[in-house]
Amino acid sequence: MTKLQQSFRNVLFFQYRKKYISAFLLLFAFSLGLYGQTTIRGNIINEKTKEPIIGATVLVKLGNEGAISDVDGNFIFSTPKSLPISLIINYVGYTTQEIDIYEADRSVVVQLSERSNFLNEIVVIGYTQTKRGAMASAISKVGVEEIEAVTASSLTEKLQGQVGGLLVSSTSGSPGSAMLVRLRGATSINANNDPLYVIDGVFINNKTLQGIASGGQTTNALADINSADIEKIEVLKDANATAIYGSRGANGVILITTKRGSAAKRTTVNFNTEVGFSHYNKLWNLTTGPEHALVLNEAYINDGGSYISRPYRPKNEIVNGEPGLGSPEEQGTYDRLHLLFRTALQQTHNLSLSGGDEKNRFFISGEYTDQEAILKLQDFQRYSFRINLDHDLNKNLEIGVSTSFSETLRELCRAGDTGGILNTGLHTPTLTPIFAEDGSYNRSERFNNPHVLLENSNHHTKGNHLIGNVYATWKILPNLLFKSSWSLDNNNYKENVYYNANLNEGKSTNGSATEAYTINQLWTAEQLFNYNTPIGTNNFVSLFIGNTLQHNVLERSTLNGTNFPSISFTSISSAAVTTSSNTGKIPSGLISYFGGANYSFANKYSLDVNFRADASSRFGKSNQ
Structure with a gap:
C-alpha cells in the first residue's frame, strides 16, 4: 500500500469516526434532555361530591411550570425540577392546597374542600363593605407575591403586566422617571388620563412637581413609595366600581393597602436585600467615518455642488483656496455611544x-x-x-x-x-x-x-x-x-x-x-x-x-x-x-x-x- 493510499484511508476513518462521535453526542444530549424533564399528572375532584373540578390552577411552588385542569379534572405538565416537587392547587371558592410529589410514574388525586363561607365573607374595597358573592364590579387584585416577584424601583413599574386592561409603559427608561399608566384607554384628549391613587385611604397626588425641563424626562412622584411595604393592590376598572369617586375616578382607581401587624403574633424581623446589574443588549449600528463622509459628499453633489469641490477629497486638492478635508477612506471612526453607556448597578x-x-x-x-x-x-x-x-x-x-x-x-x-x-x-x-x-x-x-x-x-x-x-x-x-x-x-x-x-x-x-x-x-x-x-x-x-x-x-x-x-x-x-x-x-x-x-x-x-x-x-x- 502506497503512502498516498494510507493517507486517504486515514482521512476516511477520521471523517467516519467524527460522524459517529457527533451522532453519539447528539443522542446523549437528547437523552439528557428527556431525563431532565419530570412529567406530573393528576386529577382534581370535589372532596364531597367526588365530581371533577374544571379550571383549577396547578403550579409548581417557586417555579413557573403548571397547568389548568380540563373538563374531566385532569392535568399534565412537565418541569425541569427534580423530585420531590411541591404543587399548589387553588380554585375560587375552595381551600388552596399544597401537596408534595415524590413519584412521577403515577397519577395523583387531589381533593379540594369547599370554603363554605367564602361567598359570605365581608370584603372591604374602597368605601364599600359587602359580601364577596355580591360583588359585581370589575376589580383586579395584585397580591404581595406578584409585587415582590418584579424587581423595580417604582410602584407603577411593579404593575406592568399584572392586570388585564392596564397599560404601563416607561416614557424614558430612567429610574424614578414618569410612567404612562392607562386603564382601558384614554378618556380625554387634553385632560389628565392617569388613574386615581389611594394609599391606605390617603388620596395621592401623582403629578410630577418638576419645574425645570430635562429634555423630555419627567420625574415620577409614585417612585417615592417603597413597594416592599405594600400588602395588596386593587384596581377598580368599570364605571360601577369607580363611580363613587366621581370625576377623579373616570380613569380608574388604584387602591393600595400597606402591610400591618397581626394580633397575637410574635414579633417578626424581616431583612431582604437585592443586588443586580443591568446592561444594554445592543446599541445603534452607526455609520463609520468613511461611510459618513461618502454620504456627505453625495448630499453636497445632490444639492447642486460640483464633484470637484466636494468637501471630502484629498487634502492636496485645493479648490477656491480651500484644501480638501481628506478622502472618505482617510476619515477615522470615533465611537461616542460606548462612552455614555455602562453596566448599571x-x-x-x-x-x-x-x-x-x-x-x-x-x-x-x-x-x-x-x-x-x-x-x-x-x-x-x-x-x-x-x-x-x-x-x-x-x-x-x-x-x-x-x-x-x-x-x-x-x-x-x-x-x-x-x-x-x-x-x-x-x-x-x-x-x-x-x-x-x-x-x-x-x-x-x-x-x-x-x-x-x-x-x-x-x-x-x-x-x-x-x-x-x-x-x-x-x-x-x-x-x-x-x-x-x-x-x-x-x-x-x-x-x-x-x-x-x-x-x-x-x-x-x-x-x-x-x-x-x-x-x-x-x-x-x-x-x-x-x-x-x-x-x-x-x-x-x-x-x-x-x-x-x-x-x-x-x-x-x-x-x-x-x-x-x-x-x-x-x-x-x-x-x-x-x-x-x-x-x-x-x-x-x-x-x-x-x-x-x-x-x-x-x-x-x-x-x-x-x-x-x-x-x-x-x-x-x-x-x-
Whole structure:
C-alpha cells in the first residue's frame, strides 16, 4: 500500500469516526434532555361530591411550570425540577392546597374542600363593605407575591403586566422617571388620563412637581413609595366600581393597602436585600467615518455642488483656496455611544418589624434603594421609613396611624434635545474626532463633547414626601360601623441645575443656573358610615354614606442666575445677574357627599346604586 493510499484511508476513518462521535453526542444530549424533564399528572375532584373540578390552577411552588385542569379534572405538565416537587392547587371558592410529589410514574388525586363561607365573607374595597358573592364590579387584585416577584424601583413599574386592561409603559427608561399608566384607554384628549391613587385611604397626588425641563424626562412622584411595604393592590376598572369617586375616578382607581401587624403574633424581623446589574443588549449600528463622509459628499453633489469641490477629497486638492478635508477612506471612526453607556448597578435593602398582641399591632420598615441607569448621569436613590400602628381601645373602638416618609435623590441630564446626553452620542457625526490635534477636547460640533458633558454636568434634585393618616373606627351596632380618618400628603421637591461655560448651554452667558422649589400639600378629612345586614336566608343589603373634605395648596419659587466669575463658582449667589419668580400659594378645595347601596339575592343576583355630589373651588362661584 502506497503512502498516498494510507493517507486517504486515514482521512476516511477520521471523517467516519467524527460522524459517529457527533451522532453519539447528539443522542446523549437528547437523552439528557428527556431525563431532565419530570412529567406530573393528576386529577382534581370535589372532596364531597367526588365530581371533577374544571379550571383549577396547578403550579409548581417557586417555579413557573403548571397547568389548568380540563373538563374531566385532569392535568399534565412537565418541569425541569427534580423530585420531590411541591404543587399548589387553588380554585375560587375552595381551600388552596399544597401537596408534595415524590413519584412521577403515577397519577395523583387531589381533593379540594369547599370554603363554605367564602361567598359570605365581608370584603372591604374602597368605601364599600359587602359580601364577596355580591360583588359585581370589575376589580383586579395584585397580591404581595406578584409585587415582590418584579424587581423595580417604582410602584407603577411593579404593575406592568399584572392586570388585564392596564397599560404601563416607561416614557424614558430612567429610574424614578414618569410612567404612562392607562386603564382601558384614554378618556380625554387634553385632560389628565392617569388613574386615581389611594394609599391606605390617603388620596395621592401623582403629578410630577418638576419645574425645570430635562429634555423630555419627567420625574415620577409614585417612585417615592417603597413597594416592599405594600400588602395588596386593587384596581377598580368599570364605571360601577369607580363611580363613587366621581370625576377623579373616570380613569380608574388604584387602591393600595400597606402591610400591618397581626394580633397575637410574635414579633417578626424581616431583612431582604437585592443586588443586580443591568446592561444594554445592543446599541445603534452607526455609520463609520468613511461611510459618513461618502454620504456627505453625495448630499453636497445632490444639492447642486460640483464633484470637484466636494468637501471630502484629498487634502492636496485645493479648490477656491480651500484644501480638501481628506478622502472618505482617510476619515477615522470615533465611537461616542460606548462612552455614555455602562453596566448599571441596582441595589435595594429592606428591614421590617411586625407583630402585635390582642390590643396592639405594629408594622415598622426602613429601606434604601440605589439604582443607576445604563445611560450615564441618570441615577436614583431613595431612603424611606414607614410605621403603621393599630390599637383597640375596647371591643368596639379602634384607632390607628399610617405614616411614611421618603427622601429621594436624583441625578439628571437632558437626554433628548440638543444638549442631551443621548443625542451627543447618537447624532454627532462619527467622523468627528473627540480630541483636537493639541490633545484638548474637540468642541466643533453643536452637541456637547461627551467627556465635557460627563465632567461638567450638574443637575440634581432632592424630594421629601410625607404621607400620614390617622383614623378611628367605631362599631356602633353589630352591623353599623363608623370610620373617621384625617390624612396629609405633603411633597417637597427641590431642583438645582448648573451649566458652566464649558457646556453649550452656558457658553453664551458664561454659565447659567436655575434653582426651583415646589411644595404641594393635600389635606383630607373623611367620615364614613357602613351598614350590612342579611334579610332572611337569601337576601343581603349593604349601605354606605360619607363625606370628604379636601384642601390643596401648591407653591413654587424659581431663581435664575447667569454670568458667573468662573466655572469654580456654582452657587446662584455668585452670579452677576439673577432673576426670581414665585407663584405664591395656590389653594383649591373639594367638598364631596357620596353614598351607595348593594342588594344581593342568593349570591347570584346583585344590584348596585351609587350617588355622589362634588363642589370644587376650581370652578367659578356660580358653578361650584
